[in-house]
Amino acid sequence: MPKGKGAKGTKVTLKIAKKAIRMTLDGRRRLTLSNMGITVFPKCLLKLTNVDELDLSRNLIQKLPDNIGNISSLRWLDLHSNKLESVPESIGNLVELAHLNLSNNRLTSAGLPSALGFLNSLKSLNLGMNQLDTLPSTMVALDSLQELGLFDNLFNNLPEFLNVLRDLTKVNMKRNPVSYAQGDGEGMLKAKSEPEEDEYLIHESSLCRTCLKRCKEQRERLTRGGGEGGNMFKEKRIRTYTGLTVPNSVATVNQDVWRIRKV
Structure with a gap:
């Protein structure tokens, strides 16, 4: 360092x-x-x-x-x-x-x-x-x-x-x-x-302990479809990334937000 x-x-x-x-x-x-x-x-x-x-x-x-x-x-x-x-x-x-x-x-x-x-x-x-x-x-x-x-x-x-x-x-x-x-x-x-x-990606190492815990809890709720509006989340589940937590900053470009042009 x-x-x-x-x-x-x-x-x-x-x-x-x-x-x-x-x-x-x-x-x-x-x-x-x-x-x-x-x-x-x-x-x-x-x-x-x-x-x-x-x-x-x-x-x-x-x-x-x-x-x-x-x-x-x-x-x-x-x-x-x-x-x-x-x-x-x-x-x-x-x-x-x-x-x-x-x-x-x-x-x-x-x-x-x-x-x-x-x-x-x-x-x-x-x-x-x-x-x-x-x-x-x-x-x-x-x-x-x-x-x-x-x-x-x-x-x-x-x-x-x-x-x-x-x-x-x-x-x-x-x-x-x-x-x-x-x-x-x-x-x-x-x-x-x-x-x-939209959601952006940031590596877990860049988050404080409190934010990391909060993001992980939110990700689990969305993935499982729990909490309020659970039926809606069952229809639209978020994609998870190894070593990455959503949402937060622009530390890494999320390729899922690219708009694919029709040619």
Whole structure:
């Protein structure tokens, strides 16, 4: 565990980072520095040229280095739940990147670079829970994109180029002010007049003892169909996840909330 946590947050050195690298089950080198109180992006990470996956989620990072594109080996990058307001153009150099999570930050449309369109290997992009109302038009070049999260933003219109992306099969546009119109085979949905209640996943280790107990009790009631409204719950049972408790935060993307487009 990194030392030196103080007014400037946790300090991560190159030595600490190298020791924290672990091999995944599929043989990739993964560096996890999540939920550590990091306030400044550790520039020493730019010297790591053989890391495949980097997790800096749930920290307090406000800015990414201009040369973040130097970590060219990255295939998976998780920066959700930080304080990012923009993304540097150099991110377009991460041409091997297949999964990018920027959800639950402070991103505005002006802070999204046109270079996002250079990520030709990108399969999953999560931009949910930000302050976006448009996307860079260059994203029309993301031919490999399969999943896109835009939930909890400020979109008044569905980005038109989404219909051009042939591999795009899952789009989450929930809780935006967008007005959907029934399209001809375009997979658009009619807006609901009432907000829909959704559930998010968070690992049990991130909950206090009281919240964990409360969530487990609620999950048991819903699963068994007990308590008030038991007959209703018998018809709609929740799905359980190993090591995960619902509902709560956005620590992990719940794939069940993706809206599947009709093609």
